[in-house]
Amino acid sequence: DAAAAAYGGDPSQGLPVFFMGSSRGTMASGWAMTINFDKDCSYDLPKIACTAPRRDPHIKGAILVADFSSGVGYLEAETSPKDDGRGPGRDRGLFIGGIEEENNIVFFPSSAILAGMSKWPSAFFARGLWCYADGLEGEIASYERVRGLKDLVVVRGPHAWETWPTEEKLRVQDRVIAYARAVVL
DSSP states (O other): OHHHHHSSSSSSGGGOOOEEEEEEEEEHHOOOOOHHHHHOOOSSSSSSSSEEOOOHHHHHHHEEEETTOOOGGGGOOOOHHHOOOOGGGHHHHHHHHHHHHHHHHOOOOOOHHHGGGGGSSEEEEEEETTSSSSHHHHHHHHHHOOSEEEEEEEEEEEEEEGOOHHHHHHHHHHHHHHHHHHOOO
């Protein structure tokens, strides 16, 4: 009965699925959405080959919290000394390009996720206003590409969900629930 209520019909046909991630989890969710709706490419191999998307009809959208799936092109032009000391810092673009070219490792998102977002059925985005992972412009670019139901929430806080004020977390949680209900129903 619970599955039928959540699905809105016969649960044997499958339940609706949302990929959800926070921070690095948004990269995994973004790749999963790309593979399902755009194309499945072997970016981690020396010779890149792409196949058709998976097209699982149960996947309804992505919930991206502390998102940075828009890719390296939307890094802040000016970073703080604290951000510069984090990982590759100001040279993140060069680092990303180098490890992709030399080692076939796609750690940070490339433009592939952003390029396929127009094929996503829906997406929810939440981010801190002073996020170091990427610029607000990247979030807006991602949001604008999704053609289906979508929501964008900004909070007065930094990148990580764990650091957001409790009232902001509760507000985001309420918006996530409203988004998911709207998509499913």
